[in-house]
Amino acid sequence: MTSKKKRQRGTRTHGGGTQKNRRGAGHRGGRGNAGSRKHEMHHHGPWDKHGFTRPETTQETVVEADLQELDEDAPLLAAEDLAEEEGDGYRIDVRDVVEGGHDDDVDVVKVLGDGQVRNELHLLADAFSDAAATKVEDAGGSTELTVSGKRRVEETDKDTGDDENES
Numbered sequence: 001m002t003s004k005k006k007r008q009r010g011t012r013t014h015g016g017g018t019q020k021n022r023r024g025a026g027h028r029g030g031r032g033n034a035g036s037r038k039h040e041m042h043h044h045g046p047w048d049k050h051g052f053t054r055p056e057t058t059q060e061t062v063v064e065a066d067l068q069e070l071d072e073d074a075p076l077l078a079a080e081d082l083a084e085e086e087g088d089g090y091r092i093d094v095r096d097v098v099e100g101g102h103d104d105d106v107d108v109v110k111v112l113g114d115g116q117v118r119n120e121l122h123l124l125a126d127a128f129s130d131a132a133a134t135k136v137e138d139a140g141g142s143t144e145l146t147v148s149g150k151r152r153v154e155e156t157d158k159d160t161g162d163d164e165n166e167s
Helices: 004-008 067-079 094-099 130-138 147-160
Strands: 062-066 083-086 089-093 108-112 120-125 142-145
Touching: 062 067, 062 094, 067 083, 067 089, 067 094, 067 108, 067 120, 067 130, 089 094, 094 108, 094 120, 108 120, 108 130, 108 147, 130 142, 142 147
Parallel strands: 062 108, 089 120, 120 142
Antiparallel strands: 083 089
16 A cells, blocks of 8 residues: 555645645634634634622522412311411411421522412411512411521611611
8 A cells, every 4th residue: 555645646735625725824714712703613612601600608598489389288287287277277387398398408488479378377487579478468367587587688688778777
């Protein structure tokens, strides 16, 4: 078998295409990162990544609980000793209900106002959406923040610098 060099004798470009192709960096599309956002973008990783990721120690794990599910499951929760019957309604500590299904530590349990409320509910949680608080109170129930929930509200009031507190 003859060598490639020997076989290429007599050809003008030795398999390199036109004679212009092997001049400088033009055939490569430029040197270095040239063309990384245009004609050679598939050779480079993603760009335009910027911003800041908060450290995990400052991030809170928030778990949401739907108001309608709590309302529908209230008799079942009372049977499982996760809720207490009070007259016509139920007293539910939402942290007990939610933490039963989660293995990791939950920092904040928030009740969201999805659906309808038919029972009188007295709920204890770290946070409530405005819709959830309104629906519970319209049904004759009450909402109460936990100790950690009250602390979070005080901290956010200090951070925002409410004008109402200053006057």
